Amino acid sequence: MLRKRAKPVEMAANNKQQETKLAAIPVIIDTDPGQDDAFAILLALGAPDLDVLGLTTVAGNMGLEQTTDNARRIVELAGHADLPVHAGCPRPLLRAPRPVPEIHGDTGIDGWNWAPAKTGPKEGHAVDFIINTVLQSDRPVTLIALGPQTNIAMALRRAPHIAPRIARIVFMGGGFFEGGNMTPAAEYNILVDPEAARIVLGSGIPVTAVPLDCTHATPAPVNWSSKLAKYDTDVMLACAGMMEFFERYGNAKYGTKSRPLHDAVAVSALLWPELFEGRLCPVDIECSGELTTGMTVVDWLRQTGKTDNCLWLNACKNINEVYDRMEHVLRNLPYAH
Numbered sequence: 001m002l003r004k005r006a007k008p009v010e011m012a013a014n015n016k017q018q019e020t021k022l023a024a025i026p027v028i029i030d031t032d033p034g035q036d037d038a039f040a041i042l043l044a045l046g047a048p049d050l051d052v053l054g055l056t057t058v059a060g061n062m063g064l065e066q067t068t069d070n071a072r073r074i075v076e077l078a079g080h081a082d083l084p085v086h087a088g089c090p091r092p093l094l095r096a097p098r099p100v101p102e103i104h105g106d107t108g109i110d111g112w113n114w115a116p117a118k119t120g121p122k123e124g125h126a127v128d129f130i131i132n133t134v135l136q137s138d139r140p141v142t143l144i145a146l147g148p149q150t151n152i153a154m155a156l157r158r159a160p161h162i163a164p165r166i167a168r169i170v171f172m173g174g175g176f177f178e179g180g181n182m183t184p185a186a187e188y189n190i191l192v193d194p195e196a197a198r199i200v201l202g203s204g205i206p207v208t209a210v211p212l213d214c215t216h217a218t219p220a221p222v223n224w225s226s227k228l229a230k231y232d233t234d235v236m237l238a239c240a241g242m243m244e245f246f247e248r249y250g251n252a253k254y255g256t257k258s259r260p261l262h263d264a265v266a267v268s269a270l271l272w273p274e275l276f277e278g279r280l281c282p283v284d285i286e287c288s289g290e291l292t293t294g295m296t297v298v299d300w301l302r303q304t305g306k307t308d309n310c311l312w313l314n315a316c317k318n319i320n321e322v323y324d325r326m327e328h329v330l331r332n333l334p335y336a337h
């Protein structure tokens with residue numbers, strides 16, 4: 001029996017899809033959803049230039065069980081139910097967990113009536129998923145860290161030989177010119193696990209930091225949530241509701257009219273580096289200061305003579321372009337009413 005030959009058009013489409021996939025950057029997203037993590041994950045799943053190999057979850061904004069369930073709900077909403085989600089470390093390397101329901105709500109992704117996840121996380125620890133996926137990938141993998149960097153630090157300690165196979169680590173975290181958002185000196189992701197961040201910055205792997213210096217320079221348009229709500233898809237309605245909820249706490253705290261989606265800015269910096277500015281310089285983490293634990297100490301003027309181990313982003317060249325491109329990707333995600 002003759003095998004049904006694909007029509008030339010189908011073949012061309014399949015080849016194009018294959019080409020796009022091959023040109024896309026292979027990434028693993030380590031995350032603690034959180035509304036801004038949700039935007040980041042949706043953006044990454046919808047962006048043709050990224051090939052998301054899987055999500056790994058960590059204790060951060062919420063406890064591990066909640067961040068893992070949230071990650072499953074988000075990938076299912078986006079129509080990517082088959083994407084592997086692996087649960088990771090339930091607490092930082094040395095310190096106690098620091099969930100922040102006052103910022104993200106009781107579920108961590110408040111603002112939308114989420115359907116329960118149909119399936120749970122895959123078997124196997126996140127740290128092992130990171131190690132195995134990096135070693136099995138035919139191309140170096142980029143790690144995107146959107147929460148405390150506990151899983152990534154553990155992977156580097158458990159299997160140091162994965163370092164040369166990691167193209168880059170892009171993390172949302174830290175603050176230098178902007179100070180901190182949890183203490184005067186420390187931003188949340190770094191404060192929760194400063195030792196993990198120090199391991200990552202000392203790994204020799206190329207690192208891009210997307211700190212408060214960059215995200216505070218990249219606030220969403222005022223009332224962006226009402227613009228998102230005009231689309232008739234579950235993804236955009238969920239984003240509108242999450243944005244509206246997420247902005248309440250920050251606008252009250254900072255007296256602003258709109259807030260940056262920190263983690264989505266980090267994915268944007270990987271997707272569209274031409275829209276951001278920064279400097280390659282030495283960066284280290286204060287892990288024992290009475291007042292400054294969790295501080296990202298940025299040697300912006302290179303006074304220490306230490307290795308330039310981090311591209312520290314601190315400016316956005318075109319805020320509207322970032323959020324217009326984000327909107328364009330999100331509105332193309334598959335779910336429609």
Ligand code: RIB
Nearest residue numbers: 034146147188189262263
């Ligand atoms: O300080 C902002 C960061 O902390 C974001 O990643 C947010 O999701 C929280 O994890």
Ligand code: CA
Nearest residue numbers: 034037146147
């Ligand atoms: Ca986060």
